[in-house]
Amino acid sequence: MKHKIIILLFSLILWSGTAAAQEESTRLTYGDFLRDTIVEGGLHVWEFEAQAGDVVFINLQSDEFDPLLEVFFEGNLIYSDDDSGYMSDAYLETEPLEEGVYQIFVKSAFASDGGEYYLTLAGMQPIIGGDEIILNTPTVAILSEQNLDTWTLTLEATTSIYAAVRSPAQDLLLRVFDQNGELVAEDDDSGGDLNPLLESLELSAGEYQVVVEPAISVDASGASYVIEFLTTANGQTIIPNTLARGVLVSVGDSAVWELTIEENQEISILARSEFFDTILTIIDPNGVVIATDDDSGTGFRSAYLELKIVDAGTYQIVVSSFGENVGLYELRVLDETES
Structure with missing residues (x-):
C-alpha cells in the first residue's frame, strides 16, 4: 500500500x-x-x-x-x-x-x-494524485498538478458499491472505468452541493480505474476532497465503546455486524441514519433473535436497545431499513456495565 x-x-x-x-x-x-x-x-x-x-x-x-x-x-x-x-x-x-x-x-x-x-x-494526511482505494475507508486527497487523479479499485467478487466524493470548494466529476478502459459509471452532482455520488453501483470482480477531475474546464489542482467507496459488508466486527459507519446500498439489504460480549455485560446499541428508518435486530450465538427495535432512539429514524447479556459469546447486530429507503448509517455500541 x-x-x-x-x-x-x-x-x-x-x-x-x-x-x-x-x-x-x-x-x-x-x-x-x-x-x-x-x-x-x-x-x-x-x-x-x-x-x-x-x-x-x-x-x-x-x-x-x-x-x-x-x-x-x-x-x-x-x-x-x-x-x-x-x-x-x-x-x-x-x-x-x-x-x-x-x-x-x-x-x-x-x-x-x-x-x-x-x-x-x-x-x-491527504493523498496527492490518487492511490489504492480501500473499501469502507474515507480518504482525504489533494487534486494533483495534472488536474486529474486516478485511483485503483480491486474487487475479488461482485460487489454493490456506494461511491462518493466530497469537496468543500470544487465541482468535481467522478468516473469509473473497467479493466478494458470502458466507462462503467460517472456522476457530477447527485450527492448535493455539487458533489458526485454513485449509488447501487454493481461491479463484478476485477480491477477498476477511478478518475476524479473538475466537472468544468478550470484548474482545480490543489483542491482537497474526500473519496469513499462503501459496501454492504456483512461479518464486520464491532466492539463495545466504538462508533462505526456503514451503508445499505440496495432495497432489501441488511448489514450484519459481529459483537463479542462477556458474561453479564450490559450494553447499549444505537443505529441511526439521515436516509432511512433503521431497524436493529440482535441474534445470539445460537441464531435466536433476542431483541429488536425500530424507533426507540431520538427521532423517528433511530433504533435503540439496552441489553444485559447473560451468556458470553459472539452476537450478531443486524441493521436494516423499514421501507424502501437506503443509504449511510451510524452504529454505536457502548459498554454500560457498572464497574
Whole structure:
C-alpha cells in the first residue's frame, strides 16, 4: 500500500473513556471517541495537535441538546458548525491545517440546554494524485498538478458499491472505468452541493480505474476532497465503546455486524441514519433473535436497545431499513456495565 492512513474516519474508532472532569485532561489525539456531560450553559474545551497538512474531521453528537462546535487556532475562530451532522448534530471537515495546537469548543446552541454528548476526532494526511482505494475507508486527497487523479479499485467478487466524493470548494466529476478502459459509471452532482455520488453501483470482480477531475474546464489542482467507496459488508466486527459507519446500498439489504460480549455485560446499541428508518435486530450465538427495535432512539429514524447479556459469546447486530429507503448509517455500541 502506497500510503499510510493515520486514522480511518468512522470505521471502528476506539472509545477513549468518559472524562469525569473537564480540567483533568483536555488533550485529544486522532482516533479518540469520548462521552461526557455538559451542564446547562456550560462550555468544554478540548485540544488536539495537528501536523502541517492534516485534514481533520470532528463529529459532535447529542440526543439531549443541540450541540454547537467551534474550532480555534491561535485565539482565532476558524471553523464553526451547528447542524451539519445527523439531525441537529455538529460536523466539520477542515481544509489542510497549519502545524500547531487547536482548541475544540463544545457547547449548546441554546444557553439553557445541556446534557450528554459524544465527540469523535479523526485526522489524516491527504493523498496527492490518487492511490489504492480501500473499501469502507474515507480518504482525504489533494487534486494533483495534472488536474486529474486516478485511483485503483480491486474487487475479488461482485460487489454493490456506494461511491462518493466530497469537496468543500470544487465541482468535481467522478468516473469509473473497467479493466478494458470502458466507462462503467460517472456522476457530477447527485450527492448535493455539487458533489458526485454513485449509488447501487454493481461491479463484478476485477480491477477498476477511478478518475476524479473538475466537472468544468478550470484548474482545480490543489483542491482537497474526500473519496469513499462503501459496501454492504456483512461479518464486520464491532466492539463495545466504538462508533462505526456503514451503508445499505440496495432495497432489501441488511448489514450484519459481529459483537463479542462477556458474561453479564450490559450494553447499549444505537443505529441511526439521515436516509432511512433503521431497524436493529440482535441474534445470539445460537441464531435466536433476542431483541429488536425500530424507533426507540431520538427521532423517528433511530433504533435503540439496552441489553444485559447473560451468556458470553459472539452476537450478531443486524441493521436494516423499514421501507424502501437506503443509504449511510451510524452504529454505536457502548459498554454500560457498572464497574
